[in-house]
Amino acid sequence: MLIAFLAETAAHGAEHGAAGKPPFPPFETWHMPSQLFWLAVLFSILYLTMSRVILPKLSDTLEKRSDRIASDLDQAARLNDQATEAQQALELRIAQAKAKARETSDKARGKMDAEMAAETARVDAELEKKLAAADTRISSLRADAMKNVEQIAVDAADVIVGRFGVSASKAELKKAVTTAME
Amino acid sequence: MNLFMPSVALDPIHQFKITKWLDFSVGGIDLSFTNASGFMALGVILTIAFFGFAASKGQLVPTRLQSLAEIGYGFVADMVRGAAGEEGLKFFPFVFTLFFFIFFANMIGMVPYAFTTTSHIIVTAALALLVISIVIGYGFYKNGFKFLKLFAPSGAPFIIYFLLVPIEIISFFARPLTLSLRLFANMLAGHIMLKLFAGFTVALIAAGGAYVVIAPFAFAMGVALNALELLVAGLQAYVFAILTCVYLNDALHPAH
Numbered sequence: 001m002l003i004a005f006l007a008e009t010a011a012h013g014a015e016h017g018a019a020g021k022p023p024f025p026p027f028e029t030w031h032m033p034s035q036l037f038w039l040a041v042l043f044s045i046l047y048l049t050m051s052r053v054i055l056p057k058l059s060d061t062l063e064k065r066s067d068r069i070a071s072d073l074d075q076a077a078r079l080n081d082q083a084t085e086a087q088q089a090l091e092l093r094i095a096q097a098k099a100k101a102r103e104t105s106d107k108a109r110g111k112m113d114a115e116m117a118a119e120t121a122r123v124d125a126e127l128e129k130k131l132a133a134a135d136t137r138i139s140s141l142r143a144d145a146m147k148n149v150e151q152i153a154v155d156a157a158d159v160i161v162g163r164f165g166v167s168a169s170k171a172e173l174k175k176a177v178t179t180a181m182e
Numbered sequence: 183m184n185l186f187m188p189s190v191a192l193d194p195i196h197q198f199k200i201t202k203w204l205d206f207s208v209g210g211i212d213l214s215f216t217n218a219s220g221f222m223a224l225g226v227i228l229t230i231a232f233f234g235f236a237a238s239k240g241q242l243v244p245t246r247l248q249s250l251a252e253i254g255y256g257f258v259a260d261m262v263r264g265a266a267g268e269e270g271l272k273f274f275p276f277v278f279t280l281f282f283f284i285f286f287a288n289m290i291g292m293v294p295y296a297f298t299t300t301s302h303i304i305v306t307a308a309l310a311l312l313v314i315s316i317v318i319g320y321g322f323y324k325n326g327f328k329f330l331k332l333f334a335p336s337g338a339p340f341i342i343y344f345l346l347v348p349i350e351i352i353s354f355f356a357r358p359l360t361l362s363l364r365l366f367a368n369m370l371a372g373h374i375m376l377k378l379f380a381g382f383t384v385a386l387i388a389a390g391g392a393y394v395v396i397a398p399f400a401f402a403m404g405v406a407l408n409a410l411e412l413l414v415a416g417l418q419a420y421v422f423a424i425l426t427c428v429y430l431n432d433a434l435h436p437a438h
Binding site: 024025026027028030031032033034035036037038039040042043045046047049050051053054055057058059060061062064065068 | 195198199200211212213214215216218219222223226229230233234236237238240241242244248251252255256274275276278279282283301302303304305308309312366370
């Protein structure tokens with residue numbers, strides 16, 4: 001039966017030929033003008049639609065997209081630059097602020113040192129003055145005391161000399177005491 | 183007549199038969215709208231619908247369909263640029279139309295019961311002649327008689343030209359022949375094979391008995407051939423388009 005099928009298929013083709021029919025549609029000629037005509041019409045329609053309407057639109061879209069991507073990348077690069085710049089500016093400002101802070105603290109310390117020195121000097125001077133005053137007072141007191149001691153010594157000497165029964169003038173006594181004290 | 187199947191179903195040639203859908207003629211020339219014209223129109227309509235829909239969106243971030251159309255655009259543009267250089271891009275709409283015309287015709291042909299427009303030599307021959315006419319026309323228009331340098335590549339010893347020029351001329355005029363026959367024969371043979379294996383499977387099952395055991399193998403073969411034919415359908419459209427680009431390159435730069 002299989003062989004019969006194959007034989008039948010072959011015979012079918014032969015039968016066409018035998019019946020005078022063109023055996024093979026692609027080589028038939030009656031439809032060729034119509035094929036050419038419709039091919040020309042349809043291909044032209046397709047070509048015109050593509051070249052006039054669709055392809056320009058597609059290429060426009062693609063161009064727009066690539067432009068957009070390029071401009072976006074540009075903008076990204078620009079923003080990146082700006083960010084870097086801002087960071088540098090920030091760092092600079094931080095450095096400046098640090099320097100300023102150091103300067104301020106240095107100045108404050110210097111001022112404080114100077115004030116402290118001035119205060120110390122002032123107090124020192126005051127103390128010295130007080131010391132000097134005290135010294136003068138001490139020496140004046142001592143002088144006073146010494147004067148009293150002389151008077152006492154003169155009086156004592158007068159009394160002692162009186163006991164011995166000798167009278168002496170005040171000047172003599174004073175002279176003797178001064179001589180003894182020196 | 184076969185006992186178990188109507189002969190139409192088994193005849194592998196029947197699928198190429200032209201039948202009139204609308205009978206009309208102009209000046210005695212039969213220009214009927216046939217099944218071939220119908221499926222050709224279908225291909226054109228689908229192409230326009232697909233690309234028209236994709237192009238009409240024109241979104242910055244493409245949809246899937248738009249992306250597919252744009253890939254097709256880029257594919258053909260790269261093909262033209264690669265084979266014919268930047269100058270070749272003036273033929274881009276033509277090559278694009280040609281490629282997708284053939285591609286859709288071939289792909290529609292893969293659908294069962296559909297008619298394969300490109301399985302008729304008159305269609306492929308007309309397309310090939312169109313290509314070669316553009317090559318010759320544009321070649322002379324752009325280069326004048328320098329276009330004839332195409333047949334005499336420079337740098338060969340003088341004596342060789344007696345041999346070289348005829349060979350170049352023959353190879354040039356063989357181009358439309360090979361271009362049209364390649365597409366026609368591929369589509370024709372492929373569809374005959376598909377039909378044969380499909381018909382064979384049916385015939386084996388109908389034959390019954392031990393033949394039924396073989397039937398799945400014939401069917402598997404048919405499935406495998408279907409995949410192969412799908413590849414061939416795409417590939418032949420590509421081959422036709424890329425060869426068109428190569429020939430256009432000759433028109434643009436005849437002196438190589």
